[in-house]
Amino acid sequence: MIWGRRALQHVKRFKRLPFQPEGLHRCMSAATQNLVVEMDGKSGVAVVKLNKPPVNSFNLEFLTEINILMEKLENDKSCRGLILTSNNNKIFSGGLDIMEMYNPQPDRLAEFWRTLQGMWLSLYGSRLATIAAINGHSPAGGCLTALSCDYRIMAPGFTIGLNETQLGIIPPFWFVESMINVTGQRQAEVCCQKGLMMTTEQAHSIGLVDDVVPGEAILERAHNEMKNWLKVPDFARQLTKRQIRKPTMDRLIAKRDEDIQNFVQFITKDSVQKAMGVYIDQLKNKAKK
Ligand SMILES: CCCCC/C=C/CCCC/C=C/C(=O)SCCNC(=O)CCNC(=O)[C@H](O)C(C)(C)COP(=O)(O)OP(=O)(O)OC[C@H]1O[C@@H](n2cnc3c(N)ncnc32)[C@H](O)[C@@H]1OP(=O)(O)O
Numbered sequence: 294m295i296w297g298r299r300a301l302q303h304v305k306r307f308k309r310l311p312f313q314p315e316g317l318h319r320c321m322s323a324a325t326q327n328l329v330v331e332m333d334g335k336s337g338v339a340v341v342k343l344n345k346p347p348v349n350s351f352n353l354e355f356l357t358e359i360n361i362l363m364e365k366l367e368n369d370k371s372c373r374g375l376i377l378t379s380n381n382n383k384i385f386s387g388g389l390d391i392m393e394m395y396n397p398q399p400d401r402l403a404e405f406w407r408t409l410q411g412m413w414l415s416l417y418g419s420r421l422a423t424i425a426a427i428n429g430h431s432p433a434g435g436c437l438t439a440l441s442c443d444y445r446i447m448a449p450g451f452t453i454g455l456n457e458t459q460l461g462i463i464p465p466f467w468f469v470e471s472m473i474n475v476t477g478q479r480q481a482e483v484c485c486q487k488g489l490m491m492t493t494e495q496a497h498s499i500g501l502v503d504d505v506v507p508g509e510a511i512l513e514r515a516h517n518e519m520k521n522w523l524k525v526p527d528f529a530r531q532l533t534k535r536q537i538r539k540p541t542m543d544r545l546i547a548k549r550d551e552d553i554q555n556f557v558q559f560i561t562k563d564s565v566q567k568a569m570g571v572y573i574d575q576l577k578n579k580a581k582k
Contacts, residue, residue, distance in 0.1 A: 350387040413471075
């Protein structure tokens with residue numbers, strides 16, 4: 294993983310925090326600044342709850358925190374599975390922090406995007422069995438995070454989708470490929486071009502979500518499903534996953550710098566900044582009502 298200077302500063306700070314999953318046994322919980330982690334040493338399953346109010350939006354620091362945790366879990370031989378959910382029972386994740394993209398400093402903007410790429414690469418390519426327990430709304434970057442897992446369970450009454458085009462932005466190719474790989478080409482064409490935010494039931498009907506379970510039962514269902522995934526020998530499951538996901542990951546690895554340049558160039562355009570300003574005003578005004 295390639296880290297920027299600012300992210301490395303954050304890593305040093307984070308390393309002093311108490312969470313150390315290696316060698317943990319039985320149930321242990323730990324919290325970093327924006328993540329609640331419950332590690333069951335017996336089953337080897339870590340439950341990670343996104344816990345960054347108000348909407349679990351991903352800024353540079355939060356993404357860095359997630360990347361560090363992923364690295365720790367990957368290196369912890371006792372950990373076999375990861376259930377990703379939210380500590381907020383209404384919002385899984387509001388996606389990327391829009392404030393990172395408004396009036397940005399180009400260096401930080403580039404670092405932000407590289408760190409997001411890093412998060413996607415580590416979650417999409419994780420050796421762990423990964424289940425998203427989507428217990429709230431999940432637009433854009435929230436949807437990408439869920440798409441990066443092996444299995445998705447969603448509570449009814451919420452919405453999910455790659456809605457970038459609705460905001461006048463273009464979902465990068467690795468967002469779109471993540472959707473294609475889950476729903477198939479035709480469904481991905483429709484929902485990515487139209488920027489559809491789908492209800493839980495609509496997402497289930499196109500295969501974006503594998504299972505629909507009431508919010509209060511979602512974690513229990515995720516643990517039961519995890520047992521099925523962990524019945525398969527890890528090595529066989531991991532290599533099969535790698536075989537299937539490697540071409541998509543390799544495309545981003547080969548174009549990582551180009552993808553960052555495209556992103557920075559696009560976001561810093563006057564027209565995009567203007568549209569972003571209008572969108573932020575709408576969000577803030579809606580929140581005030
Ligand atoms: C070929 C060239 C390619 C170039 C590449 C270019 C590409 C760019 C790609 C970029 C990809 C972008 C991905 C993204 O993820 S963009 C973010 C998209 N997310 C959204 O649009 C979500 C917006 N938020 C909502 O829809 C709702 O807030 C909600 C998440 C459904 C929650 O609703 P509710 O519970 O009613 O809460 P509020 O709306 O009242 O919001 C509470 C406060 O949170 C702030 N907020 C909400 N979302 C975000 C966000 N994403 N980032 C930062 N802040 C957010 C909101 O403003 C409220 O703040 P306030 O209390 O201070 O007013």
